[in-house]
Amino acid sequence: MNNAPPHRSFHSLAQVALFAALIAVFGLIPKLDLPFGVPITLQTLGVMLAGCLLGARRGFLAVGLFLLIVALGMPLLAGGRGGLGVFFSPSAGFLLGWPIGAAICGLIMRRVSRARGRTVLWPGAFLAAFVGGIGVVYAFGVTGLTWIAHLSWTQAAVASAVFLPGDLLKCAICAALVQTVARGLPHWRLAD
Amino acid sequence: MLNRPISNESWLHRVPASLKLLVLGICGSALALVQDWRWLAAGLTITLLAYASLGSVARQQARHLRPLVVMAAAIAAFHAWQGAPAVGGASALRLLTGVLLATLLTLTTRFDDLLDVLEKLLQPLRRFGVPTARVALALALVLRFIAVFHQRWQRLDDAHRARTGRAGGLRLMAPLTIRTLQTAEHVADALTARLGR
Numbered sequence: 001m002n003n004a005p006p007h008r009s010f011h012s013l014a015q016v017a018l019f020a021a022l023i024a025v026f027g028l029i030p031k032l033d034l035p036f037g038v039p040i041t042l043q044t045l046g047v048m049l050a051g052c053l054l055g056a057r058r059g060f061l062a063v064g065l066f067l068l069i070v071a072l073g074m075p076l077l078a079g080g081r082g083g084l085g086v087f088f089s090p091s092a093g094f095l096l097g098w099p100i101g102a103a104i105c106g107l108i109m110r111r112v113s114r115a116r117g118r119t120v121l122w123p124g125a126f127l128a129a130f131v132g133g134i135g136v137v138y139a140f141g142v143t144g145l146t147w148i149a150h151l152s153w154t155q156a157a158v159a160s161a162v163f164l165p166g167d168l169l170k171c172a173i174c175a176a177l178v179q180t181v182a183r184g185l186p187h188w189r190l191a192d
Numbered sequence: 193m194l195n196r197p198i199s200n201e202s203w204l205h206r207v208p209a210s211l212k213l214l215v216l217g218i219c220g221s222a223l224a225l226v227q228d229w230r231w232l233a234a235g236l237t238i239t240l241l242a243y244a245s246l247g248s249v250a251r252q253q254a255r256h257l258r259p260l261v262v263m264a265a266a267i268a269a270f271h272a273w274q275g276a277p278a279v280g281g282a283s284a285l286r287l288l289t290g291v292l293l294a295t296l297l298t299l300t301t302r303f304d305d306l307l308d309v310l311e312k313l314l315q316p317l318r319r320f321g322v323p324t325a326r327v328a329l330a331l332a333l334v335l336r337f338i339a340v341f342h343q344r345w346q347r348l349d350d351a352h353r354a355r356t357g358r359a360g361g362l363r364l365m366a367p368l369t370i371r372t373l374q375t376a377e378h379v380a381d382a383l384t385a386r387l388g389r
Contacts, residue, residue: 010380010383010384010387011376011377011380013326013329013330013333013380013383014333014376014377014379014380014383015373015376015380016330017329017330017331017333017334017337017379018333018334018337018372018373018375018376018379019372019376020330020334021333021334021337021338021340021341021372022341022368022369022372024334024338024341025338025341025342025345025368028338028342028345029345042365045365049369053369053373065327065330065331065334066334068310068331069331069334069335072303072306072307072310073297073298073301073303073306074303074335076338081256082298083294083295083297083298084216084294084297084298085260085290085291085292085293085294085295085298086291086294087294088220088223088287088290088291088294089260089263089287089290089291090263090267090287148283148286148287149267149283149287150267150271150279150280150283151270155270173362173365176366177365177366177369180366180369180370181366181369181370181373184366184370185370185373185374188373
């Protein structure tokens, strides 16, 4: 990091800050509701995108920065939630899983884009979003539910599974977006 | 919406942010350790009294707490149904008290003050190579750009409505994301030009 040329370091800073802002804006966008009343918020899509487009390190930092601002009291989580209180709520595990999930997304994305080139990126992006944005985030979230709400592992997993259809849809959107960005910004260094 | 106005001052507004943060840390840890629901109930009562003493500020925010009460009730009911009402009661009480305490801090402390405390807390980390000034700069950038991006989203949505007569929805994510990435480059250039390192 310290050896990076100075303009590169400001690039990282700006990307991290602007992606944190993008995740916040995704939370302000009116949320969609699945037919059976489960809300999908777009913020986890922001987490997947941060990992896929910024890479492991900067993706982690962008999501971490966003959570820091939420912790300081900005009502930026979907539905206008914010403040330290959300980190005591039963779903706190999911939030703590976000930065790790973004980092894993970034690691997988880098592997994939190096191995496969960038012409057909969407399957790799889907895989990265699935493992990082669903696998890792749910692992943290379910653990949090067993600790905070004292549910058993099965109960917590069943409770979380309600969000699975929406999150799968977000993986697909993430994959499409990554492909679009790769085409729209040819010089962008994916997950570098 | 970002600078939540704190209209009616209360006694808790005048307590320094660092002290409130310290008390929250201690209480939060205590909550995690205490298992007996009677102690937890006492803690919740004290927290509720403190909350009520804030007056109109607390009343304005009370509706935001409704989902929390529902969630706590659901947890308690679930455990009661599973035959462990004491566990459920303790979890629900712990949840309510923790969130209320944290809300107390958030409601009565200005964002700038929390930022100051944060910067001071981060100071010692500077020795380990954490660039504290850059963290502060990044925080300021995020706050500024949330407003910009939200506006940009609305403009894209207006344009889409004008063309098709329907809301843009998910279709606008791609242009918004690409614009974000492009903006990042411009901002980085501007920072390099101004700060010159």
